[in-house]
Amino acid sequence: MIVFDGVTKTYPDGTVAVDDLSLEAPSGKITVLVGPSGCGKTTSLRMVNRMIKPTSGTISLDGRDTSRMKEAELRRGIGYVIQHAGLFPHRTVLDNVSTVPRLLGVNRRDSEKRSMELLERVGLDPAFAKRYPAQLSGGQQQRVGVARALAADPPVMLMDEPFSAVDPVVREQLQDEFLRLQGELGKTIIFVTHDIDEAIKLGDQVAVLRVGGKLAQVAEPAYLLSHPVDDFIADFVGRDRGYRALSFQPTPRLPLAQERTVAMGEDVARLDTDWVLVVDERNHPLGWVEPRRVHGEVTSEVLHRGGTVARASGPLRAALDAALSSPSRRGVIVDDAGALVGTVRAHEVLTAIEDTDRPELEDPDHPGAASPAASGTSAPTSAASASSAAGTVSDASA
Amino acid sequence: MTWFIDHLDDVQARTLQHVYLAGLPLVLGLLIALPLGWLARRYKPLYAPFTAGFGLLYTIPSLALFVLLPGLLGTKILDPVNVVVGMTLYTVALLVRTVADGLGAVPEDVQQAATAMGYTRVKRFFAIELPLAVPVISAGLRVAAVSNVSIVSVAAVLGIPQLGLFFTDGFARAFYDPLVVGIIACVVLALFFDAVIVLATRALTPWLRATGARS
Amino acid sequence: MIPGIIDWLTDPANWSGPDGVPAHLFEHIWYCALALLVAAAVAIPVGLAIGHTGRGRFLAVNLAGAARAIPSLGLLFVLVLWLFPKLTGDSAFLVPTLIVLVVLAIPPIMAGAYAGVEGVDPAARDAALGMGMTGGQVLRKVEVPCALPLIFSGLRSATLQVVGTATIAAVVGTGGLGRFLIDGQKVQDFPQMASGALLVALLALGLDLLLALVQRGVVSPGLTGRTVRRGNTPVDVEIDPAGRTVDAPAR
Numbered sequence: 038m039i040v041f042d043g044v045t046k047t048y049p050d051g052t053v054a055v056d057d058l059s060l061e062a063p064s065g066k067i068t069v070l071v072g073p074s075g076c077g078k079t080t081s082l083r084m085v086n087r088m089i090k091p092t093s094g095t096i097s098l099d100g101r102d103t104s105r106m107k108e109a110e111l112r113r114g115i116g117y118v119i120q121h122a123g124l125f126p127h128r129t130v131l132d133n134v135s136t137v138p139r140l141l142g143v144n145r146r147d148s149e150k151r152s153m154e155l156l157e158r159v160g161l162d163p164a165f166a167k168r169y170p171a172q173l174s175g176g177q178q179q180r181v182g183v184a185r186a187l188a189a190d191p192p193v194m195l196m197d198e199p200f201s202a203v204d205p206v207v208r209e210q211l212q213d214e215f216l217r218l219q220g221e222l223g224k225t226i227i228f229v230t231h232d233i234d235e236a237i238k239l240g241d242q243v244a245v246l247r248v249g250g251k252l253a254q255v256a257e258p259a260y261l262l263s264h265p266v267d268d269f270i271a272d273f274v275g276r277d278r279g280y281r282a283l284s285f286q287p288t289p290r291l292p293l294a295q296e297r298t299v300a301m302g303e304d305v306a307r308l309d310t311d312w313v314l315v316v317d318e319r320n321h322p323l324g325w326v327e328p329r330r331v332h333g334e335v336t337s338e339v340l341h342r343g344g345t346v347a348r349a350s351g352p353l354r355a356a357l358d359a360a361l362s363s364p365s366r367r368g369v370i371v372d373d374a375g376a377l378v379g380t381v382r383a384h385e386v387l388t389a390i391e392d393t394d395r396p397e398l399e400d401p402d403h404p405g406a407a408s409p410a411a412s413g414t415s416a417p418t419s420a421a422s423a424s425s426a427a428g429t430v431s432d433a434s435a
Numbered sequence: 436m437t438w439f440i441d442h443l444d445d446v447q448a449r450t451l452q453h454v455y456l457a458g459l460p461l462v463l464g465l466l467i468a469l470p471l472g473w474l475a476r477r478y479k480p481l482y483a484p485f486t487a488g489f490g491l492l493y494t495i496p497s498l499a500l501f502v503l504l505p506g507l508l509g510t511k512i513l514d515p516v517n518v519v520v521g522m523t524l525y526t527v528a529l530l531v532r533t534v535a536d537g538l539g540a541v542p543e544d545v546q547q548a549a550t551a552m553g554y555t556r557v558k559r560f561f562a563i564e565l566p567l568a569v570p571v572i573s574a575g576l577r578v579a580a581v582s583n584v585s586i587v588s589v590a591a592v593l594g595i596p597q598l599g600l601f602f603t604d605g606f607a608r609a610f611y612d613p614l615v616v617g618i619i620a621c622v623v624l625a626l627f628f629d630a631v632i633v634l635a636t637r638a639l640t641p642w643l644r645a646t647g648a649r650s
Numbered sequence: 651m652i653p654g655i656i657d658w659l660t661d662p663a664n665w666s667g668p669d670g671v672p673a674h675l676f677e678h679i680w681y682c683a684l685a686l687l688v689a690a691a692v693a694i695p696v697g698l699a700i701g702h703t704g705r706g707r708f709l710a711v712n713l714a715g716a717a718r719a720i721p722s723l724g725l726l727f728v729l730v731l732w733l734f735p736k737l738t739g740d741s742a743f744l745v746p747t748l749i750v751l752v753v754l755a756i757p758p759i760m761a762g763a764y765a766g767v768e769g770v771d772p773a774a775r776d777a778a779l780g781m782g783m784t785g786g787q788v789l790r791k792v793e794v795p796c797a798l799p800l801i802f803s804g805l806r807s808a809t810l811q812v813v814g815t816a817t818i819a820a821v822v823g824t825g826g827l828g829r830f831l832i833d834g835q836k837v838q839d840f841p842q843m844a845s846g847a848l849l850v851a852l853l854a855l856g857l858d859l860l861l862a863l864v865q866r867g868v869v870s871p872g873l874t875g876r877t878v879r880r881g882n883t884p885v886d887v888e889i890d891p892a893g894r895t896v897d898a899p900a901r
Contacts, residue, residue: 125792127873169873
């Protein structure tokens with residue numbers, strides 16, 4: 038666990054970068070620091086491994102005050118990933134990843150073996166090992182950056198906008214893989230971003246900072262979306278937050294309709310329905326066809342692939358999106374293996390949403406502002422308790 | 436000091452000769468290097484032969500160049516033209532690469548934006564690429580200017596009049612005064628050339644000083 | 651003129667004795683190598699220190715600029731006059747020559763070293779510190795290897811200037827290839843002078859080539875662009891069904 042206790046950073050010219058920050062980053066969880074530029078999020082991150090020294094306050098790592106540890110030793114025990122990866126251009130990918138183990142005195146063979154495993158783990162072909170950073174794309178460099186930070190198996194990782202320099206498609210991929218990796222590794226992570234969507238997607242806990250380095254609110258993503266404590270947070274978490282909050286609500290039992298299905302190559306011309314769902318031999322949905330426009334057999338060309346597919350056990354947002362995006366207006370719901378379970382209409386999803394209680398409201402005294410992984414009610418931060426009070430007020434007025 | 440005051444006319448005359456012999460080649464060399472550097476950038480296969488080839492000129496020792504050029508140009512050994520031609524060659528040798536690299540450092544998106552707005556290739560060169568390459572070219576020109584001043588003085592060994600004659604005079608008579616005056620005059624002249632180029636660059640690149648707005 | 655050069659260069663008489671090509675060539679290389687070594691021993695550490703700490707840059711840049719402006723011929727004459735009575739034998743000429751060449755070589759070598767360190771990607775330096783390298787380790791393991799291309803470019807530039815300027819040492823009676831220029835000029839022997847000039851140019855090219863080879867061996871391929879063409883950065887590639895990135899086709 039990383040604990041900020043009254044941490045302030047003031048620069049000699051009087052600029053206050055971070056103002057009296059108290060925050061807990063629970064072990065094994067991702068804590069995201071998010072805020073506009075100039076909110077001190079990067080400064081806060083860099084104070085953890087003492088790349089920047091706090092003016093006052095303490096930061097402790099599993100109860101040890103970091104200011105009493107040797108800098109180089111502290112840093113070798115913390116994985117550090119930065120925006121442009123910061124790979125060493127003169128070293129191969131393999132040597133880059135092996136850097137910290139080699140600094141720690143691990144012999145070349147063992148550290149290289151471990152590095153190869155890590156490359157695979159972050160989704161890079163082993164053929165990349167002998168390449169130089171200049172030969173990699175931005176996304177690949179960032180994967181190497183993550184592998185390098187993981188090389189010495191540090192319990193703690195600091196990540197400073199690691200995915201913001203790559204294009205949106207690759208960013209999405211990297212985020213998904215990062216979550217998968219974290220699911221396997223369970224590191225204690227502090228993650229800095231300016232992108233609230235990324236924060237919501239990745240964070241177990243999101244801390245929003247405002248310009249001047251003040252903590253505005255810290256909460257679980259779902260709570261943050263539904264209970265912004267003030268106009269700044271409400272503005273910052275942005276539009277569509279009601280819709281985005283559905284990402285965190287599990288789908289309740291929906292009234293599923295049985296759907297008539299056909300296989301590829303089947304003749305649908307004589308069917309009198311408007312849309313028919315095409316499935317493969319494992320009953321996995323492939324797409325929709327409109328029988329009156331198909332003359333003869335169903336081929337790959339006539340498939341309408343516009344509709345999204347939602348898992349029955351997934352979030353409500355996916356179920357609603359499946360209904361909204363389906364050309365037949367019937368959202369396709371599948372089981373965890375991807376096989377068709379049935380279809381649902383948008384109004385049925387909306388009814389389900391209305392019937393669902395917003396879970397945060399049931400227990401206003403313990404609204405999930407502190408992570409459930411942190412031991413119960415212990416040591417809620419001042420900002421967090423302030424947020425729960427304000428959250429209730431603003432919610433009542435809404 | 437008294438020697439300096441007694442020979443003020445001499446110092447003045449030789450300084451002017453030195454300015455001519457070191458300064459004119461700078462201008463000529465820049466004018467020649469601009470199209471050559473542009474060609475080296477425009478046609479990629481030319482880059483290596485141009486930059487390396489003109490760089491070769493720099494390996495010829497100055498003393499040899501001043502002596503051998505009369506044979507090639509049909510001039511007299513004491514003709515200042517030899518020095519002007521030789522120094523121009525050195526300037527070109529230094530600047531072709533600088534100009535090519537300076538033009539190459541102009542961001543691709545800027546060039547494409549200019550093309551998209553309808554600049555012709557020639558107009559784009561004078562309106563966009565050349566102004567943006569000024570800082571790099573000016574850095575190369577400063578090196579050339581300072582080294583020109585020093586190299587010109589070597590021509591004194593052959594007796595061509597300029598500040599270097601103070602060196603040969605002083606050395607022949609084992610007399611420090613002209614030597615020291617000559618060296619100081621050379622350094623001052625080099626710094627003067629440098630300052631002129633710096634000021635001209637500032638005047639040509641007002642956007643480089645307008646950085647305050649961003650931070 | 652070219653037949654004259656060929657005649658001179660193929661005359662065996664010019665290739666033997668204390669005034670032959672090998673003797674003067676050896677002297678020339680000796681002066682240049684010694685001057686470059688001394689200059690590098692001074693300029694590289696100072697340049698690295700400036701680049702690493704960011705301190706002293708202003709002073710160093712201006713001193714180097716002033717050093718560049720000192721005319722080599724004038725400095726040589728002053729040093730010979732001043733040191734001649736204090737030194738004996740060959741060193742009376744050798745030491746002033748060396749000082750002139752060292753003064754000439756220091757600015758480009760030092761500029762290469764500090765520009766090289768300053769030019770290191772700040773993200774790489776930040777990452778190095780962040781993963782727990784000490785200041786010295788950052789310098790040794792990241793900054794110096796990354797600065798090598800510019801350090802070599804400074805060294806090569808200094809070599810070209812030193813080899814050319816070493817010829818003027820012959821004016822004060824030192825050896826080296828400059829002898830052919832000075833001696834030839836005295837007797838208006840143009841083939842001898844031209845041959846001397848050619849030899850100097852060839853030596854400069856040869857040493858440059860040698861340094862280029864060393865550079866190729868020492869500098870990481872990750873920095874040279876031999877691995878990738880500039881302006882042709884690879885694109886992000888597809889993910890194959892197994893979830894791994896597919897080898898990017900080099901475009």
